[in-house]
Amino acid sequence: MSDTPAPEKHEFKAEVAAVLKLVTHSLYTNREIFLRELISNASDAIDKARYTALVDTSLEGQELEPSVRLSADPERGVLVIEDNGIGMTPDEARANLGTIAHSGTLAFLEQAAKAQADGKSPDVQLIGQFGVGFYSAFMVADRVDVFTRSALPGSEGVHWSSTGDGSFTIAPSDKAGRGTRIEVHLKEDAKEYLDHYRLENIVKRYSNFVMYPVQFAVKKEDQDEPEWTQLNEIGAFWTQNASELNDEDYKEFYKHVMGGFVLPGDEPLGRMHLSMDAPIQFHAVLFIPGRRPADLFNEESKHVQLFARRVMVMENCDKLLPTYLRFMRGVVDSEDLPLNVSREMLQENKNLSAIRRQLTRKTLRLLSDTAKEDRERYEKVFENFGVFLKEGLHLDAGHKDELTELLRFGSTGHEAKWVSLREYVDTMPEGQQAIYYITGRSQEELRGSPHLEALRDRGYAVIMMTDAVDEWVVQDLAEYDGKKLISVTAGDLNLDGSTGDEEKKDDSDDKDDGLAAELAPLLERATELLADRVSAVRVSRRLTSSASCLVDDAGGMGRNMERILQAAGREVSSRPRVLELNGGHSFVKAACALVQSGDDAARADAYIELLHDQAHLSEGEVPDPKGTVARIQSMLDALVEK
Numbered sequence: 299m300s301d302t303p304a305p306e307k308h309e310f311k312a313e314v315a316a317v318l319k320l321v322t323h324s325l326y327t328n329r330e331i332f333l334r335e336l337i338s339n340a341s342d343a344i345d346k347a348r349y350t351a352l353v354d355t356s357l358e359g360q361e362l363e364p365s366v367r368l369s370a371d372p373e374r375g376v377l378v379i380e381d382n383g384i385g386m387t388p389d390e391a392r393a394n395l396g397t398i399a400h401s402g403t404l405a406f407l408e409q410a411a412k413a414q415a416d417g418k419s420p421d422v423q424l425i426g427q428f429g430v431g432f433y434s435a436f437m438v439a440d441r442v443d444v445f446t447r448s449a450l451p452g453s454e455g456v457h458w459s460s461t462g463d464g465s466f467t468i469a470p471s472d473k474a475g476r477g478t479r480i481e482v483h484l485k486e487d488a489k490e491y492l493d494h495y496r497l498e499n500i501v502k503r504y505s506n507f508v509m510y511p512v513q514f515a516v517k518k519e520d521q522d523e524p525e526w527t528q529l530n531e532i533g534a535f536w537t538q539n540a541s542e543l544n545d546e547d548y549k550e551f552y553k554h555v556m557g558g559f560v561l562p563g564d565e566p567l568g569r570m571h572l573s574m575d576a577p578i579q580f581h582a583v584l585f586i587p588g589r590r591p592a593d594l595f596n597e598e599s600k601h602v603q604l605f606a607r608r609v610m611v612m613e614n615c616d617k618l619l620p621t622y623l624r625f626m627r628g629v630v631d632s633e634d635l636p637l638n639v640s641r642e643m644l645q646e647n648k649n650l651s652a653i654r655r656q657l658t659r660k661t662l663r664l665l666s667d668t669a670k671e672d673r674e675r676y677e678k679v680f681e682n683f684g685v686f687l688k689e690g691l692h693l694d695a696g697h698k699d700e701l702t703e704l705l706r707f708g709s710t711g712h713e714a715k716w717v718s719l720r721e722y723v724d725t726m727p728e729g730q731q732a733i734y735y736i737t738g739r740s741q742e743e744l745r746g747s748p749h750l751e752a753l754r755d756r757g758y759a760v761i762m763m764t765d766a767v768d769e770w771v772v773q774d775l776a777e778y779d780g781k782k783l784i785s786v787t788a789g790d791l792n793l794d795g796s797t798g799d800e801e802k803k804d805d806s807d808d809k810d811d812g813l814a815a816e817l818a819p820l821l822e823r824a825t826e827l828l829a830d831r832v833s834a835v836r837v838s839r840r841l842t843s844s845a846s847c848l849v850d851d852a853g854g855m856g857r858n859m860e861r862i863l864q865a866a867g868r869e870v871s872s873r874p875r876v877l878e879l880n881g882g883h884s885f886v887k888a889a890c891a892l893v894q895s896g897d898d899a900a901r902a903d904a905y906i907e908l909l910h911d912q913a914h915l916s917e918g919e920v921p922d923p924k925g926t927v928a929r930i931q932s933m934l935d936a937l938v939e940k
């Protein structure tokens with residue numbers, strides 16, 4: 299190429315330059331992952347070529363057998379990675395290898411480099427996830443040459459070159475055939491990456507399930523042409539017979555599905571491998587992940603990969619499972635889907651809907667089997683993904699029963715950390731008619747709630763709901779196994795299983811009527827005094843040791859729901875609640891006597907205010923801190939003066 303024009307020099311974008319600096323100078327641990335990154339790019343490029351060929355028949359090189367080829371040139375100290383994928387036009391090379399597509403990369407790398415400087419081991423494995431894949435070559439190279447030619451007809455070859463120091467050059471290249479050839483000029487201390495067995499080991503570790511053969515050139519002395527040996531297993535993992543695969547195989551495949559990043563302890567919590575022939579043919583390998591992926595609440599969140607006839611057609615297909623099962627990860631491959639499918643078409647595709655129905659059913663079965671077989675493992679599943687199952691309860695009426703059985707809650711009456719509604723009902727003492735629950739911010743706070751007292755005395759367990767979505771769960775559920783779900787903070791609680799709105803009378807009602815008559819002067823004065831803060835004052839059926847508590851009006855929005863909506867920035871004005879007083883409590887009796895005597899009206903009012911303060915305090919709220927402190931102080935002063 300004697301008359302080729304001089305290479306054009308380009309500066310890297312600032313962020314790339316900074317990333318490169320960190321990659322080349324600061325990050326040394328686990329350098330071998332550069333190979334996985336380059337092989338994965340090569341495999342993506344072949345995917346793209348195959349996919350594009352479906353809609354563009356003019357694409358060059360359609361007759362080629364896909365392959366990724368590695369070869370070592372010990373004399374020049376160069377490792378070559380060559381693919382016959384889609385390649386790049388000069389413009390694409392300039393754009394793709396001069397910028398960084400993913401935001402957050404630099405910040406992540408800076409953190410990693412700092413961790414390393416502090417003697418900690420950074421998660422350098424995560425580099426691929428942040429899209430510095432290609433640049434990771436500079437961990438082992440002091441120069442990288444890329445020779446590439448796009449498969450689009452009439453494309454020119456291009457030579458991209460950089461020493462990773464802030465700029466790169468672009469020049470024409472006479473590269474023959476479509477695809478990309480990357481020459482990695484290994485640093486002095488990275489010559490190990492020329493070794494056949496070292497490379498084979500890395501490929502097996504990271505790239506075993508790549509869809510295309512990854513070959514290595516072995517040159518025999520008596521032969522001119524190298525012989526290509528295959529380093530990976532290839533073949534679609536999911537088409538294998540499940541009975542011939544073991545736990546290790548699945549663990550490896552899981553790693554592959556997660557992009558190679560599985561930290562110890564994050565192994566999958568469950569898996570299923572389906573191979574269906576009728577009515578729709580498909581294979582699926584799906585996992586319940588070992589931890590909640592960070593991006594689950596993000597629209598772009600990765601879902602299940604969709605293949606049609608072993609060609610990946612969608613990396614992130616959200617139509618294979620209902621949204622509430624978006625935490626599942628894995629692969630689905632079907633013979634019965636068109637290859638050139640778009641997201642819009644998928645929506646209408648009958649076969650896909652059939653696959654989705656099957657996968658939904660099987661996933662719920664997998665979850666319920668896990669719950670039956672291994673309580674501890676299911677608890678982990680629930681802690682990670684329970685919130686999604688609750689979302690499902692709201693969205694998927696068709697699977698309401700299965701989803702209800704999968705729910706777990708804390709309970710005041712059970713030793714176990716989590717109980718199912720089934721367990722709760724099966725262990726209800728005789729006479730208990732309903733399922734009682736309380737909602738709030740934390741189990742700790744709820745356990746101290748005065749609302750639980752009468753239930754505790756009767757030996758009734760109370761389900762503690764501390765997740766914001768639980769407020770919706772109880773609305774969706776309303777009852778279970780013929781038993782109503784009743785909030786212990788709502789309405790006039792009758793422990794025979796009904797709320798006070800239903801006109802029901804029993805012995806305890808007569809007793810209450812008696813107490814109400816006894817306390818009438820106190821109730822009357824308190825109603826007057828607190829008129830703008832509570833909706834009513836009455837004698838409580840639920841308190842046995844505390845003096846007072848606040849109760850949600852029957853039918854009204856619960857205080858916890860108000861709190862959740864307020865936290866979400868919604869304007870919700872707190873509705874006044876009912877103040878309940880414990881007629882058996884000595885302080886309440888004393889307050890009543892004081893009101894009745896008419897001796898010291900100011901003091902009697904202070905007592906009433908204190909009963910109201912206490913009810914708030916037991917819920918962790920102090921609506922009037924200054925007043926509360928003043929009232930407590932004056933009581934203490936009175937004690938000291940005595």
Ligand code: ADP
Binds near residue numbers: 343386478
């Ligand atoms: P990512 O692969 O995460 O997008 P990379 O830095 O590894 O990030 O690569 C940047 C881009 O360069 C890729 O998105 C792709 O468009 C292009 N590219 C890299 N390697 C190849 C290749 N072997 N063939 C074709 N294009 C490639």
